[in-house]
Amino acid sequence: MKIGELVKQYGVSVDTIRFYEKQQLLSPSARSDAGYRLYSNADSQRLGFILRAKSVGFSLQQIRELLLIEDNKAAWxxxxxxxxxxxxxxxxxxxxxxxxxxxxxxxxxxxxxxxxxxxxxxxxxxxxxxxxxxxxxxxxxxxxxx
Known part of the structure; x- marks a missing residue:
């Protein structure tokens, strides 16, 4: 899916998604031939995780730590x-x-x-x-x- 679809799905701005990318919390799975960011369902779920963690008050650094655990649950x-x-x-x-x-x-x-x-x-x-x-x-x- 393209960035616009994530925007609609989660009600956030394109700038928000790009900010999370710059913070290395989220990254598109691929790019189209035209250079558009393409996101997988896993990327969409990750964005949902980030937004829910933010909604309960976790800072970006704390979300980063939670994502490390989320990405390797068996080690934690x-x-x-x-x-x-x-x-x-x-x-x-x-x-x-x-x-x-x-x-x-x-x-x-x-x-x-x-x-x-x-x-x-x-x-x-x-x-x-x-x-x-x-x-x-x-x-x-x-x-x-x-």
Whole structure:
């Protein structure tokens, strides 16, 4: 099949497929006499594998590692694959914790600002970011500076 057929089958762009080729995750099985890339069913399945691995959060390097296992399953154990999944889960837990910290910091900044129509010269959010001090919730009236 030609690259356009893969594009239609998986709903990705030609650039995406070419990117995976440049990353050496995917390669066409052959070329036509006119120089078009030709992909086999195995190539199509490989692209599906790459896209599904990407959809659950694996990085290109992690996908590369999974493909090495996929290409030579007999040389690996199921535990090897499970280890990769568990490491990815650990990474995601850490990212979630970091995002929660970002959210809490942003919530404090949000609570500290009245959000009124006053000039941003007195904005408590900008002041906190400039000075590196934690923003304190505003206690003044809507028409006062914040």
């Amino acid at each position: 154990q199921c535990a090897d694959v499970k280890d990769k999944v568990q490491l990815k889960m650990q990474d995601i837990r850490q990212q979630i914790a970091e995002l929660e910290q970002f959210y809490q910091a942003l919530a404090k900044l949000d609570q500290a600002c009245c959000g009124g129509a006053l000039s941003a010269t007195e904005c408590s959010i900008l002041t906190a970011l400039e000075q590196g001090k934690p923003a304190q919730p505003e206690t003044h009236q809507e028409d006062a500076s914040c």
